[in-house]
Amino acid sequence: MRQLRIEHLEKRHQGQIILHNINLTIQQGEFVVFVGPSGCGKTTLLRSLAGLEDIHGGRILLDERDVSEASPIEREVAMVFQSYALYPHLSVFENLAFPLRVAKLPEAQIVAAVHAAAESLQLTAYLRHKPGMLSGGQRQRVAIGRAIVRKPAIFLFDEPLSNLDAGLRGSMRQEISRLHRTLGVTTLYVTHDQIEAMTMADRIVVLNKGRIEQSGTPQELYFQPRSLFVAQFIGHPQINTFATAIEHQRDGRLQLALPSLPHIPLLTLSEPPLSDNVTLAIRPEHILLSPTATGIEGELPFEVGNVEWQGNQSMLYGEIGGQPACCVTADYIDRSQLSRCYVRFPADRILLFDAGGKRCVTYPVPPSVCRPE
Known part of the structure; x- marks a missing residue:
């Protein structure tokens, strides 16, 4: 069992805290995706785990072995970079073979490993080519193959698909997911792309200002965010948020109202918020x-300002109670024939957050939706 454990990890740069008290346990075979806004520490965390960045506190343990100060090769990790980092003067074969030659493996073992990786990535026909002769997707497969031949305990991917166009990103997502299922190697993956995170991850870790905001399955983060930050970060189009007032509260129930609009039905609180000013999402x-x-x-x-029809759904943009809102429906909506419609918020779909952004009302999500069999 190859378990990776991060304990109280700290990283500073010029006196500024980049990573603060990161605690995370990753089991063998997990596919964990790190997401968060630019500058939140995603890539720094990955590079720290790879041994490319020094840490200033805490420990990194692989199977109870402290590798916090070990060299990258001693950590049994292989990193795939955003820029591919291929050697342009070497053939695909030699790019794949490079880490094995550094390790001074026998030539027969190198040839066998390279051909096995090339076959799994459909690169056999390109082994004599130089990287400049390949497409972006093929170069990315070479970068992945160079990681595979090392047979690491952990794969680290740093935004590997960001340089590809939309079509290639889709096919490479499938390729990486297939390899993960086939090889069963623990995979840590950094991305800005919501679709990559939601479709590939066993678990998503949301980072915010160098701290873990929430960790959980894609379904947990989407349906049960613990904070307004996570609710707004996960999901496209972004979750609607409305500044809301609690008009009265009794017996654990409260009445909400948007400015100048009728009451929203009573909701049940898990615990009372500290302020009457809350955010409904x-x-x-x-x-x-x-x-x-x-x-x-x-x-x-709902005052409709614009409608975007996307073939399988209509996205309506406008205002509810003077606040920006977006609604999605599977029906075709003709903007020229609709300027106002009416909406309701199902109580079991409302999320409520206090003034500090902490979720203060929770509702059970139907098991068939939250935890599909």
Whole structure:
């Protein structure tokens, strides 16, 4: 069992804290994706685990062995960089063979390992080519193959698909996921791309200002974010947020209202917020939409400003109670025929956050949605 454990990891640069008290345990075979805004410490964390950056506190343990000060080769990790980092003067064969030649392995073993990696990545026909003769996707496969031949305990990917166009990114996502299933090697992956994170990860770790904001499955982060930051960061289009007031509260229940609009139905609190000013959040696809008023309690007018039809869905942009909002529906909506419609917020889809951004109301998500069999 190859377990990676990060304990109280700290990283500073010129007196500024880059990573603060990072604690994380990663089991063998997990595919863990690190996401967060630019400058949050994602790549620094990956480079620290690879041994390319010194740390200033804490420990990095591989199977209880402290590798905090070990060289990259001693850590049994292989890193795939955003820029591919291939040697332009070497053939694909020699690029794949390079780490094995550094390790002084026998030539027969090198040839066998290179051909095995090339076959798994569909590169056999390109072994005599130089990197400049390859497409971006092929160069990325060579970079991945160079990591594979080392047979590491852990793969580290630093935004490996960011230089590819949308079509290639989709096919390479499938390729990396297939390799992970086939090889079963623990994989740590940094990305800015929501689709990569949600579709590839067993677990997503959201970083914010050098701290772990939340760690969990894609479903947990999407449906049960612990903070407003996570709710807003995960999901596209972004979750709707509304400045909301608590008008009255009794017996653990509260009445919410948006400015100048009717009441939203009563909600049940897990614990009372410290302030009457809270943020109500709901995902665009969870809003119930009606082209005309139905008279149902809690119905709110939605002033439609623009409609984007994407073939399989319509995205409506506008305002609810004077605040920006987005709704998603599978129906085709003709913008020229609609300037106002009506919406309702299902109580079991509402997320409520206190003034500090901490989630203060939780509702169970239907098991069939949150935890598919």
